[in-house]
Amino acid sequence: xxxxxxxxxxxxxxxxxxxxxxxxxxxxxxxxxxxxxxxxxxxxxxxxxxxxxxxxxxxxxxxxxxxxxxxxxxxxxxxxxxxxxxxxxxxxxxxxxxxxxxxxxxxxxxxxxxxxxxxxxxxxxxxxxxxxxxxxxxxxxxxxxxxxxxxxxxxxxxxxxxxxxxxxxxxxxxxxxxxxxxxxxxxxxxxxxxxxxxxxxxxxxxxxxxxxxxxxxxxxxxxxxxxxxxx
Amino acid sequence: xxxxxxxxxxxxxxxxxxxxxxxxxxxxxxxxxxxxxxxxxxxxxxxxxxxxxxxxxxxxxxxxxxxxxxxxxxxxxxxxxxxxxxxxxxxxxxxxxxxxxxxxxxxxxxxxxxxxxxxxxxxxxxxxxxxxxxxxxxxxxxxxxxxxxxxxxxxxxxxxxxxxxxxxxxxxxxxxxxxxxxxxxxxxxxxxxxxxxxxxxxxxxxxxxxxxxxxxxxxxxxxxxxxxxxxxxxxxxxxxxxxxxxxxxxxxxxxxxxxxxxxxxxxxxxxxxxxxxxxxxxxxxxxxxxxxxxxxxxxxxxxxxxxxxxxxxxxxxxxxxxxxxxxxxxxxxxxxxxxxxxxxxxxxxxxxxxxxxxxxxxxxxxxxxxxxxxxxxxxxxxxxxxxxxxxxxxxxxxxxxxxxxxxxxxxxxxxxxxxxxxxxxxxxxxxxxxxxxxxxxxxxxxxxxxxxxxxxxxxxxxxxxxxxxxxxxxxxxxxxxxxxxxxxxxxxxxxxxxxxxxxxxxxxxxxxxxxxxxxxxxxxxxxxxxxxxxxxxxxxxxxxxxxxxxxxxxxxxxxxxxx
Ligand code: SF4
Numbered sequence: 160x161x162x163x164x165x166x167x168x169x170x171x172x173x174x175x176x177x178x179x180x181x182x183x184x185x186x187x188x189x190x191x192x193x194x195x196x197x198x199x200x201x202x203x204x205x206x207x208x209x210x211x212x213x214x215x216x217x218x219x220x221x222x223x224x225x226x227x228x229x230x231x232x233x234x235x236x237x238x239x240x241x242x243x244x245x246x247x248x249x250x251x252x253x254x255x256x257x258x259x260x261x262x263x264x265x266x267x268x269x270x271x272x273x274x275x276x277x278x279x280x281x282x283x284x285x286x287x288x289x290x291x292x293x294x295x296x297x298x299x300x301x302x303x304x305x306x307x308x309x310x311x312x313x314x315x316x317x318x319x320x321x322x323x324x325x326x327x328x329x330x331x332x333x334x335x336x337x338x339x340x341x342x343x344x345x346x347x348x349x350x351x352x353x354x355x356x357x358x359x360x361x362x363x364x365x366x367x368x369x370x371x372x373x374x375x376x377x378x379x380x381x382x383x384x385x386x387x388x389x390x
Numbered sequence: 391x392x393x394x395x396x397x398x399x400x401x402x403x404x405x406x407x408x409x410x411x412x413x414x415x416x417x418x419x420x421x422x423x424x425x426x427x428x429x430x431x432x433x434x435x436x437x438x439x440x441x442x443x444x445x446x447x448x449x450x451x452x453x454x455x456x457x458x459x460x461x462x463x464x465x466x467x468x469x470x471x472x473x474x475x476x477x478x479x480x481x482x483x484x485x486x487x488x489x490x491x492x493x494x495x496x497x498x499x500x501x502x503x504x505x506x507x508x509x510x511x512x513x514x515x516x517x518x519x520x521x522x523x524x525x526x527x528x529x530x531x532x533x534x535x536x537x538x539x540x541x542x543x544x545x546x547x548x549x550x551x552x553x554x555x556x557x558x559x560x561x562x563x564x565x566x567x568x569x570x571x572x573x574x575x576x577x578x579x580x581x582x583x584x585x586x587x588x589x590x591x592x593x594x595x596x597x598x599x600x601x602x603x604x605x606x607x608x609x610x611x612x613x614x615x616x617x618x619x620x621x622x623x624x625x626x627x628x629x630x631x632x633x634x635x636x637x638x639x640x641x642x643x644x645x646x647x648x649x650x651x652x653x654x655x656x657x658x659x660x661x662x663x664x665x666x667x668x669x670x671x672x673x674x675x676x677x678x679x680x681x682x683x684x685x686x687x688x689x690x691x692x693x694x695x696x697x698x699x700x701x702x703x704x705x706x707x708x709x710x711x712x713x714x715x716x717x718x719x720x721x722x723x724x725x726x727x728x729x730x731x732x733x734x735x736x737x738x739x740x741x742x743x744x745x746x747x748x749x750x751x752x753x754x755x756x757x758x759x760x761x762x763x764x765x766x767x768x769x770x771x772x773x774x775x776x777x778x779x780x781x782x783x784x785x786x787x788x789x790x791x792x793x794x795x796x797x798x799x800x801x802x803x804x805x806x807x808x809x810x811x812x813x814x815x816x817x818x819x820x821x822x823x824x825x826x827x828x829x830x831x832x833x834x835x836x837x838x839x840x841x842x843x844x845x846x847x848x849x850x851x852x853x854x855x856x857x858x859x860x861x862x863x864x865x866x867x868x869x870x871x872x873x874x875x876x877x878x879x880x881x882x883x884x885x886x887x888x889x890x891x892x893x894x895x896x897x898x899x900x901x902x903x904x905x906x907x908x909x910x911x912x913x914x915x916x917x918x919x920x921x922x923x924x925x926x927x928x929x930x931x932x933x934x935x936x937x938x939x940x941x942x943x944x945x946x947x948x949x950x951x952x953x
Contacts (some may be wrong), residue, residue, distance in 0.1 A: 222591055226618055226949055227644035229595070230689070231728060234717075237710035252591045269540045270588060270596055270617040272562040277589050299637065302628065303621030304547045304554045305539065324728055356562060367557055371542055380562040387555040 207344065214258070214284070215246075215341035218334075221257035221281065222250035226264025228291035228324040235327040247334050254280040259337070261330070262316075265293040265300055266307040272382045275356050278314045286341065288333050289316045292323045299323065307384075313353050356380045406458040414488045419457055423449055434661050434886040436489035438477070443496045443503035447530075450478065450492065450509040458482050459490060460793055462510035463889065464915035466900045467520030469550050474501040474526050478513075479887050479898070479915070483793055483807060486815045486896075491887070496526060505531035512796035515923050523548040523623070538616040538952060548623065581609055588617045592697050592938045595948035599925075599941070606933050611926050619952040626912040631659055631878040632735060635912075640729040642916065643950040646685035646717060647893040649678040652733035657817055658888040658899035659735050662880045668869035669819070670860075671737035676819040677856035678723060678732060680849040681753075685716040686893035687842045687849075690945040694839060695771060697942035698780045705770050712763060715756050722749055735878070737871030742860065753857055760850045764843065772840060781836035785928040785940030788833060795927070796920040799895025800845065801944060804838035806831040811891035823855045835936075835943040842945070877907050887915075894918050894945060914953050918946040 220242075224232065235242050242248040251257045254277045266274060278285070287310070292298030294310035301308055310316050317340065320333035360377035362368050375381065408419040416437045420427050426445045431438035441449050453459045459480040466477040478492040496503045505528035506513035517528045518537040525546035528534060536543060540560045545552050582603045587593040596617035602610040622638055629635040639655050640648035653675060660667060667675075692709030695701045717727045722743045724732035732739050743749050771777055787797070792805045802809050810827040812820040828844040830837035882905035889898035895917030904910035921944050929937040 223589060224595055226595070226620075227641055227728065230645055234710065234714070238707045239711070239714050254589075265618065265620045267617065267619055268543075268558060268560050269619070272560060273588050273596075273617070276562065299641065300620040300622075300625060303624060304552070305619055305621050326727065359559075359561070362559070367544065367559060370544070371559055374542060375559070375561055376563075381559050382562070384558045384560070386557060 211344045212342050215338035218247040218259050218286075218338070219249050219251045219257045220247060221254055221260040221277070222252045223260055223277070224263060225266065225270070226291075226293065228263035228293070231324040231327055232261055232263045232290060232330060235330045240327040240331060242331060242334065245331065245335060245338070247338070254278070255282065257281055258284070259286045259288060259334075260314075261288045261290050261334075262294045262310045262314075263290040263324075265298065266310060266313065267303075267305045268307065268382075268384055269305075271307050271313050271354060272356055272380065275313050275354075275382070286318075286337055287314055287316045288318045288320060288330075288337055290320045290325055290330055290333070292321055295319050295321055304386075307354075311353065315353070354382050354384060356382055406456075408457050409488070414490070416490075419453070419490065422452060422456060431491075431493060431885075433491050434884060435888055436479075436491050438491035438493045438885070440493045440495065443494050446478075446492075446494055446504035446506055447508060450480075450506050453480060453490065453492070454509055457490075458484070459488075461486070462506065462512050462516075462796055463489075463896065464887070464898050464900065464913065465506070465513060465516035465520055466887075466911070466913040467524040467526050467548075468902065468911040468913075469524055469548070471550070473498060474524065476503055476517075476520060476526055477885075477887075477900070478506060479900070483809050486809070486811060486889075489887075491885075501526045502529050503527070504529050507531055510796065511791075511794040512920050512923060515919065519919075522546065525549045536616075538619040540616070547621070580604070592941065594693060594942070594946055597922075597941075597946070597948055597951070599937075601934070601937070603934060608929050608932055608934060608937055611929050611937065613922055613925055615922070615948070615951050617952065618948045620949075622953040623912050623914060626655075626914075627909055630907045631663070631880075631909070632874070632876065632907070635659075635909075636733060636735075637729065637731045640731060641949060642914065642953060643686070643893060643897075643918070643947045644728065645689045645893070645947055646713065646720070646728055647682050647947075648728065648730045649675070649682035649720070649732060650686075650890065650892040651897060652730070653679055653818070654888070654890045654892060654897040654899050656733045656735060657890055658886055658901050659878075661888050662884060662886045662901055662903060663735070663874075663878050665736045665872055665874055667737055668872055670863055670868050671870050671872075672819045673856050673859050673863075674738050674742065674870070675733065676823070677853050677860070678720065678730075678738075679818070680852045680856070681716050681720055683893050684846050684849045684853075685713050685720075687846050688713045688716070690842055691767065691771070691839070694939075694942040694945070695777075698939050699776060705767070708763070708767065708770075719749075719753055719756065722752070734871055734874075736874040737869075739870075741868060741870050746861075750857055750861055753853065757850050757854050757857075760846075764847060767843060772836075772843065778836065780935070780939055781834065781839065781943070782832070783834050783836075784932065784936040785835040785943060786833050787924055787928050791927050792924065795924045797895070797924050798920065799891070799893070799917050800838055800841045801895065801921045801924065803827070803829045804841045804943075805833045811889055811896055815889070817890060819856070819859075820852070823852055825851050825855075835939050838943040838945075879903075879905060879907050881905065889915065892917060894947065894950065895921060897950075916950040916953060918944075918948075918950045919953075922946050922951055 289310040297306045297308040300306045318333045318337045320329055359375045359379045359381045407422045408415050427439045429440045461481040461483050463479045463481045468475050474496045476494045480490045482488050494503050520526050522536040522538050584601045586599040588596040588598040598614040600612045626635050639651035642651050688709040692706040695705035721727050724730035787805050789805045789807050792802050808829050813827050825848045828841050830841050880903035885902045887900040889896045898915035900913040901909045902911040928940040
């Protein structure tokens, strides 16, 4: 029962809550949360737990589009599905301001190093939702000569949302699951050894490296794909 | 039908070699080229003239200037057991049914052929792609390097001996300022190099634009593509004709334009295997395709507004609201919101959903609301002064340049080129219906946006007529698929190139069969690929915000650019 209702129902009786708040308090401060706490406006919790809850309830998503799935991702942000209802609808254009990256599409050899870079630029703690079959395994393009077989080959993933493309509802479910996990303080296990960005000079010298030696500078960052070992 | 037949100007006709009352006279064309034509091949869409690799420019110049072939639609490269081959698919903007293939074989040990770039500017990227994927080199090309794959890639993936399991190394290099060493501006040249993308909100996906700025103005600009090259051609070459290829077209131009793309494959394969599509299925196809076009144009509008004045709240949301409605209708029809996979060779997958009345009502409701919604958009967008300031007379693309770059679709029509394959090379049910081709003469960003908005109107007209037709279609005559054999094996060495008018322009498919149930070569001519090439023409010397507007008005989809 809201405080306003109680006032109209029983004008003479003051609730404990009202009594404690005293006169002159702006009613706008009486939030739903405040009511939930009831008569004593204090809660006891662990700081970590509180932080996790806050983190999960207000997530800044990176505005990151790759392929077809990003169209459904935009629909998830837009009218009708409106991801913002779940405290996760503020797309940020810069990775430095984002906590969550949704990877919506096929990752190919030329793009993977850039994606890794963008991921590295996000501040900790950061979370990854991979959207679509392409980010699970390469999806319909798994056999392609240029296609990375899943986002986990490059960055660690918290939540996989399968589908080609997943419906917006499915993505919302995935994000909600992520929020739940964050609130519980669970983090993502890294399941595969991902492709790393390393300096060209640090690569093991084999035939391919020898061949490219005059094209690539020792200090250039490179990503080496061993297609034969890909899942 | 209200569409006027293209009436060729009779004076001009006399001058153009090979043009006759009833189509092309290939003999006259062969006479024009004399002994440069070594042999002649039959392709299903046109004849192919086989020429020597060092005659390419002479032949193409003659065909362009004397025989009126002003449109190099596509360049297909492929490797046979004993040779490489480049095919130049020529057309005319005035009448795209007049087609000619110029076939240039080169030997295995020295795959070098003359570049067509001096004749058609669009050959620039097409030949780079041929080099990248197949390995043919083009002599006299201004910039012969890889385009889709990283510079350090080893091998050519569509060549016959390519080994996909070999490791590859890809760099993350910063890009050098290409004007830095150009000392014409003196040592204190103050140009500045900026990477836009591949992760950038205004590039509509993963496009990388390398720009050199002189103050606020663009001194040099180069789109760098390939960040979404997911081997579509390889995938299609690995699939069987009947069912395994059709899901892929949905993923080329993925902004709900799937139906239009599926049609391109369906059209090519149906010509190849000589399949007649029942009329009822054609009407359903036409309706579905135009609904797709509306959804695609809405997205173009919404994201364009986002680009030019960052409007995420009104225009963007309005267009997405309307897209949701179209997607709902298409979902009822096909079962999926985005990747429809609804067309089948010889027809469509299934009939309209039951109850039909409900489907018709839903579609009609959407169409009835359309005029009001378009008015609203015109209010918000085209009559908005800020919008006009940003778009009128910026990103100018003169028609001659557009033609030379092979621009098609709304980009060409915004430059006053009256070219629409739905009318000029009719397929489906379009020539039975009453609608108009939209053109604008502005040649600027504004014109291109206007063309899209007005095309939505025309699409609505088409859909409305289709709904009327479908509603009255006799129940015992609703044939949705022709009789197509379970495994399709077109004859050995049959070649076909067919195109349809997709949301972004001319989407062409080349297929060569080798007698098996899978294509030996599957080449996609993507409209966005050619359209994107015009970006430097529009942007060099302009301000950088105008470049963003031009890029938005090109309405590219990287899935289709990179394939
Ligand atoms: S999962 Fe499907 S829809 Fe998503 S990016 Fe991959 S191909 Fe496109």
